[in-house]
Each structure stands twice: as structure tokens, then as C-alpha cells.
Amino acid sequence: xxxxxxxxxxxCGHVLDGPFYEPCPVCAKEGHNLNHITEFDLSGAKLxxxxxxxxxxxxxxxxxAIGDGDPVVSLHEGNTPLYRLxxxxxxxxxxxxxxxxxxxxxxxxxxxxLCAVIVSRALAEGAxxxxxxxxxxxxxxxxxxxxxxxxxxxxxxxxxxxDTMKTAMQIYGAKLFVLPTMADRTVLxxxxxxxxxxxxxxxxxxxxxxSSCFGVDGxxxxxxxxxxxxxxxxxxxxxxxxxxxxxxxxxxxxxxxxKEMKYIDRLPRMAAAEVYGGAKETMRQKxxxxxxxxxxxxxxxxxxxxxxxxxxxxxxxxxxGAAETCADPEALEMQKELARxxxxxxxxxxxxxxxxxxxxxxxxxxxxxxxxxxxxxxxGVKDPAVSRAxxxxxxAITASVDxxxxxxxxxxxxxxx
Ligand SMILES: [Zn+2]
Numbered sequence: 001x002x003x004x005x006x007x008x009x010x011x012c013g014h015v016l017d018g019p020f021y022e023p024c025p026v027c028a029k030e031g032h033n034l035n036h037i038t039e040f041d042l043s044g045a046k047l048x049x050x051x052x053x054x055x056x057x058x059x060x061x062x063x064x065a066i067g068d069g070d071p072v073v074s075l076h077e078g079n080t081p082l083y084r085l086x087x088x089x090x091x092x093x094x095x096x097x098x099x100x101x102x103x104x105x106x107x108x109x110x111x112x113x114l115c116a117v118i119v120s121r122a123l124a125e126g127a128x129x130x131x132x133x134x135x136x137x138x139x140x141x142x143x144x145x146x147x148x149x150x151x152x153x154x155x156x157x158x159x160x161x162x163d164t165m166k167t168a169m170q171i172y173g174a175k176l177f178v179l180p181t182m183a184d185r186t187v188l189x190x191x192x193x194x195x196x197x198x199x200x201x202x203x204x205x206x207x208x209x210x211s212s213c214f215g216v217d218g219x220x221x222x223x224x225x226x227x228x229x230x231x232x233x234x235x236x237x238x239x240x241x242x243x244x245x246x247x248x249x250x251x252x253x254x255x256x257x258x259k260e261m262k263y264i265d266r267l268p269r270m271a272a273a274e275v276y277g278g279a280k281e282t283m284r285q286k287x288x289x290x291x292x293x294x295x296x297x298x299x300x301x302x303x304x305x306x307x308x309x310x311x312x313x314x315x316x317x318x319x320x321g322a323a324e325t326c327a328d329p330e331a332l333e334m335q336k337e338l339a340r341x342x343x344x345x346x347x348x349x350x351x352x353x354x355x356x357x358x359x360x361x362x363x364x365x366x367x368x369x370x371x372x373x374x375x376x377x378x379x380g381v382k383d384p385a386v387s388r389a390x391x392x393x394x395x396a397i398t399a400s401v402d403x404x405x406x407x408x409x410x411x412x413x414x415x416x417x
Contacts (some may be wrong), residue, residue, distance in 0.1 A: 001062055001068055002061070002062050002064070002065065002066060002067060002068055003040040003041050003042055003045050003062050003063065004038060004039075004040055004064065004065035004066075005039050005040060005041050006038075006039050007020070007036040007037060007038045007039065007065075007213050007214075008036055008037060008039055009024035009026065009027060009034050009035075009036055009037070010034065010037045010310070010311055010314065011024070011027055011032070011034050011310065012024060012026045012027055012034075014026045014027070014036070015036075016036040016213075020036065020212050020213055020214060021193065021200050021203065021204045021205070021212065022204075022205070023035065023205045023209050024036060032289060032310070033205050033206075033207050033208070033209050033310075034209055034310050034311075035203075035205075035209035035210045035213055035309065035310075035311060036213050037213050037311060038065055038213050038214060038216075038217055040063065040257070042257060042260050042261050045062065045063070045261055046261065047060070047224055047227075047228075047258075047261070047263065048060065050228060054072060054074065055072075055074035055076055056074035056075065056076045056077040056078045056079070056116060057074070057077055057078040057113050057116055057117075057218055057221040058072045058074050058116070058120075059078075060220065060221050060224055063217065063220055063221075063224075063254075063257060064117050064214065064217045064218065064220075065117075065121070065214045065217065066117065066120060066121065066124075067124060070120070070121075070124040071120065071123055071124060072116070072120040073116060073119045073120045073123060073145050073148050073149045074116055075106040075107075075112065075116070075144060075145065075148055076106060077105050077106055077112035077113055077116050078105070078112075078113060078221050078222075078225065079225065080100060080101050080102050080103075080104045080105060080225070081100075081101050081104060082098055082099070082100045082101070082225070082226060082229040082230070082373065083098060083099060083101075084096070084097065084098050085097045085098065085099050085338075085341075085342050085374075087341040087342060088337065088338060088341040088342050088354070091337070091341060092354070092357075092358050092361070093358075093361055093362075093368055094357075094361065094368055094372060095368050095369045096235075096369065096370065096371040096372065097357070097372050097374065098230075098235065098371065098372065098373045098374070099342075099344070099373070099374055099375075099376055100222065100225075100226060100373050100374075100375045100376070101344065101376050102222070102375055102376055102377050102378070103344075103346060103347075103350070103376055103377065103378050103379040106144065107137075107140045107141045107144045107168070107172070108137070108140070108378055108379050108382060109137040109138075109140070109141060109377055109378040110219065110222070110247055110375070110377045110378075111137045111138045111140075111141035111142075112141050112144075112145070113218035113219050113221055113222065113250075114138070114141070114201075114211060114212075114215040114216065114218045114219065114246065114247075114250075115138070115141040115142050115144075115145040115201055115215065115218075116145060116218055117212075117214055117215045117217060117218040118130070118142075118145075118199065118201050118211070118212050118214065118215035118218075119142070119145035119146055119148075119149050119151070119199075119201075120149075121199075121212075121214055121215075122149070122151065122199040123149045123150075123151065125199075127151065127197060127198065127199045128151070128152075128196065128197050128198060129146065129151050129152040129153060129154060129196075129198040129199070130142050130145075130146040130151055130152070130153045130154075130198060130199050130200075130201050131153070131154040131155070131156070131189050131192040131193060131198040131199070131200055131201070132153070132154075132155050132156075132189070132200065132201040132202045133155075133156045133157070133182075133185045133186055133189045133202050134155055134156075134157055134169075134202060135157065135158070135160075135161050135165070135301045135302060136157075136161055136162065136165035136168075136169070136301070136302065136382060136383070137165075137302055137377070137378050137382070138201060138202055139155045139157060139165070139169045139174065139176075140165065140168045140169050140172060141201075142155070142174070142201040142202075143155065143169050143170075143172035143173055143174035144172040144173075146173070146174070147172055147173035152175065153172075153173065153174045153175065154174070154175045154177070154189075154192055154198065155169055155174045155175070155176045155177065156177050156179055156184075156185035156186075156188050156189050157169070157176060157177070157178055157179070157185065158178065158179060158180070158181065158182055158185060159178055159180070160297075160301070161178075161301075162382065162383045162385060164381070164382055164383060164384070165382055165383065166178075168382070186204070186206070189202075189204065190204055199212075200212070201215070203244070207290075207292070207307050208244045208305075208307050208309060209309055209310075210244050210245070210246045210249065210309045210311065210312070211244075211246050216246050216249060216250045216253070217250060217253065218250065219246070219247050219249075219250020219251055219253070219254065220250055220251070220253050220254030220257060221254065222247075222250070222251050222254060222375070223251050223252075223253075223254025223255045223257070223258060224254055224257075224258070226238070226373060227258055227263060227264070230371075232263070233264070234255060234258065234264050234267075234268045235268050235370075235371040235372060235373045236268060236269060236366075236370035236371050236372065237268060237269050237270070237271060237357070237360075237366055237370060237371070237372045237373065238251055238255075238268050238269075238270050238271070238373050238375065239270075239271040239273060239353040239354075239356055239357045239360075239372060239373070239374045239375065240270065240271070240272060240273065240353060240375045240377075241273045241274070241300075241302070241303045241326075241349050241350055241352040241353050241375070241377055242272040242273065242274050242279065242303060242308060242312065243302065243303045243304075243305045244305060244307060244308060244309045244312065245272065245279070245308045245309050245311075245312025245313075245315075246309075246312075247375070247377065248270060248272055248312055248315065249309070249311050249312045249315050251270070251375075252267070252270055252315040252318075252319060253315075255267050255268060255319075267318070267319045268319065268373075269319050269320050269321050269322070270315065270316060270319050270321040270322075271321055271322045271323065271324065271356055271357065271360055271365075271366075272308070272312070272316060272321070272322075272323040272324075272356070273303075273323075273324060273325075273326055273352035273353045273355065273356035273357075274293075274303060274308070274323060274324075274325055274326070274352070274356075275295060275298045275300050275303055275304045275305075275325065275326060275327075275352070276293035276294065276295035276298075276304070276305075276306050276325065277293045277323070277325045278290060278291060278292055278293035278306055278307060278308045279308045279312065279313060279316060279323035280293075280323040280324060280325060281293055282308065282313050282323075283313070283316060283317070283322070283323055287313075289310065290307060290308045290309065290310060290312075290313050292306040292307050293306050294306045298328055299328050299331070299332075299348050299383075299386040300326065300328065300331055300347075300348045300349040300352060301349065301383070302347065302349035302350075302377065302378060303349040303352060304349075322360055322365050323356075324355075324356035324359045324360055325356070325359075326351075326352035326355040326356055328348070330355045331348040331349070331351055331352055331355060332348060332386070332387070332390045334351040334354050334355050334358075335347075335348055335351050335380060335387060336387075336390070338351055338354060339380070344376065345379060345380040345381060345387075346376045346377075346378070346379060346380055347377070347378045347379060347380050347382060347383060348380070348383075348386055348387075349377065349378070350375075350376045350377045350378050350379075350380075351376070353374040353375055353376065353377075354374050357372055357374050392411050392412070393411075394411075395407040395410075395411050
């Protein structure tokens with residue numbers, strides 16, 4: 001049975017009484033944009049065992065705001081592997097480094113957990129369609145789930161999005177539109193929601209408050225799976241790449257559920273990996289409100305945003321967490337190292353978690369013997385052009401052994417005997 005009770009502003013307690021995508025009206029009057037956050041009554045609730053219940057993340061459906069008997073839209077998301085990175089861990093100086101590989105979801109990112117819940121709710125409510133502003137992962141996921149539900153999906157994007165991402169969004173059935181700027185795409189998405197009743201799978205508010213509070217609960221399943229995969233325990237640290245921080249906040253909520261149900265007695269510490277350092281600066285100043293950190297365009301497009309949300313910052317405060325930045329050259333270097341040591345070709349924004357973990361280790365914030373789970377959110381094959389620039393041009397040669405031997409040495413520095 002669903003344990004969902006209500007959604008409330010985490011700052012002032014205002015109960016959600018309108019569309020989920022509107023910020024809390026009380027805090028808005030004071031000039032602050034906040035999302036409502038779901039609340040559950042977990043007295044008597046238990047985790048279902050692996051292999052029981054509904055498909056994908058809906059095995060945990062009682063922990064989402066999904067009505068009993070309502071249809072759910074699953075593409076067998078979740079149940080992603082968690083394993084130890086022995087070679088990379090050793091190279092970086094960790095004794096217990098693990099990865100939770102979210103690139104193994106159906107559309108190749110953790111967003112599938114978010115969209116599974118958003119689209120299921122939209123279907124149950126009889127919504128006419130789904131709309132999203134996206135640089136790629138969220139759009140791909142929304143498109144696939146909308147199609148599975150038989151709903152149209154309208155995506156607004158910008159010209160800098162890779163052809164691979166555009167192709168993927170369209171192959172999943174989305175009606176894709178390219179707008180000149182990020183602000184332009186929000187204008188049309190807002191009309192799509194307010195005039196035509198489509199359900200937004202990304203936030204409308206500016207400054208951003210995060211995605212649907214109901215959808216973010218889908219990320220709680222990451223924590224439940226980690227708990228099962230680590231033999232009914234949680235790590236000392238979970239390191240997550242963040243944009244606004246919905247993924248990290250959802251994982252934190254899952255950990256809090258585990259604590260409330262008395263499966264664990266303390267929350268793991270969480271670390272946010274970001275491009276520009278908004279969360280890091282906010283924490284340094286111990287500010288109640290997020291401090292934006294603008295910056296130059298980055299190749300880590302999935303997380304290159306200046307804003308982090310209120311609830312994400314407060315989750316970091318609550319678990320005694322940390323935040324660290326990842327610059328583009330650091331991401332490219334880690335992308336190669338992860339691929340060459342562990343066979344995982346992750347997107348640059350994903351390996352930000354490993355870059356941040358290494359920096360926190362070097363700073364003494366993370367101790368080398370602590371168990372650290374870095375979340376990989378998406379694969380590198382979605383945007384290979386950014387990796388291409390950091391690799392040598394593959395030499396074009398004729399079938400001449402001499403030519404081949406020379407290129408082996410000149411391009412790859414390998415001398416054949
Ligand atoms: Zn409020």
C-alpha cells in the first residue's frame with residue numbers, strides 16, 4: 001500500500017495545493033523559490049525482497065506517490081550493477097571504491113527512475129502528454145517512457161546538443177524542437193504546460209526548484225538497491241554528479257527512509273560533484289539559500305548549471321556532506337582512466353563523481369579506508385565528440401608493414417620489436 005501522505009515546503013511547511021511545478025507561494029512572497037517535498041508514513045513499512053513485486057523500480061512502489069491499483073510504466077529500469085573498482089581504486093589511492101553504474105538503465109541514465117514515476121502519474125491523471133526542456137538524458141528518458149505509456153512527448157532543446165542525443169530523442173518518439181537559447185526553450189515549454197496541460201518532466205521555475213517532487217522519489221530506489229547490494233549496509237560516502245541536485249536529493253531521501261525504517265542507524269555522507277561550485281560555495285558560506293556560481297560553457301553539459309536547489313544544499317548539511325568541483329580537463333583525464341582501468345566509458349559529467357571523490361580524498365575529507373560509492377550517471381557514447389578531441393587522430397595507412405610500424409611509434413609511442 002502506498003505510504004505517501006502529502007507534499008510540503010521543506011522551509012515553511014506549506015502544503016502543496018496546486019500544480020507540483022509551482023514554487024511554494026509563501027516562500028515566493030519572500031523572494032525564495034522552493035519546491036514542495038513529498039512525505040511518507042513509514043510506520044510498519046518494509047523493503048520488498050529482490051525479485052518480488054512489480055517491474056523495475058516499481059518493486060518499491062509503496063515508497064512513491066503512486067496510487068494503489070494505478071497503472072505504472074516500466075521499461076525494466078533500475079537494478080543497475082554495483083561493484084568494486086579495484087584497479088582504478090588502487091590507482092587513485094582508495095581501498096574501497098565502488099561504482100553504481102546508472103548508465104545501464106534502459107535509455108542509459110539514472111533519469112529513467114525519475115521519468116518512470118512522472119510518466120506513470122501523468123498516465124493515471126489522464127494528462128494529454130509530456131514535455132521537457134533537455135540537453136539529452138532527461139529528454140531521451142521522457143521520450144521513451146511517454147511512448148511506452150502511449151502519450152506524446154514534446155522536447156525543447158538547444159543547438160549545442162549532440163546529434164547522437166537528438167537522434168536518440170527522436171527515435172524514442174519525441175517531437176523535438178531546437179530553440180536558439182535555454183531561455184527560449186523554457187518559454188515554449190511553459191506554454192505547452194499552461195495552455196495545453198502537458199506534464200513537465202523538467203522544472204519550469206526560475207531560479208530552478210528541481211523536477212517533480214513525485215518523480216524525484218524514483219531516485220530513492222538507488223539507495224534501496226545499494227543497501228541490498230552491500231549486504232544490508234550502506235557505504236560511508238555516496239558521491240553524485242549534480243546539476244540542480246535532484247538525483248542526489250532523491251538518493252538522500254532513500255537513505256533517510258532506510259534510517260526511518262531502522263535498516264540503518266546513520267546516514268552515509270554525501271558528496272556533490274559539480275562544474276562551477278555553487279554547492280561548494282554555498283556550504284563554505286554556510287548559507288541557507290543556494291548561491292549560484294556562473295561559469296564558462298563546459299563539455300560536461302549534463303551538469304553544467306550554475307544553480308543548485310535549496311533542498312539539495314540542506315541534504316548536504318544534514319548528512320555532513322561535501323561538494324567539490326570538476327573542471328573539463330580533469331573530467332577528460334578521468335574518463336580515459338576509468339575506461340582503461342575498468343572498461344567503463346562514462347560521459348564526462350558522470351566521471352565528475354570520481355574526480356570529486358579523489359579531491360576529497362587528497363584533502364583528507366574522505367579517508368582511504370572508507371567505503372565510497374561513486375555514481376556513474378550515463379555512458380560516454382552519447383557524446384563521443386568531446387572525447388574525440390582528447391585522442392590522437394587514428395592514422396590512415398596503406399598495407400605496408402613499414403608504414404604501420406612507423407605510425408605505431410609516431411602516434412601511439414609503441415615500438416614493435
Ligand atoms: Zn515555503
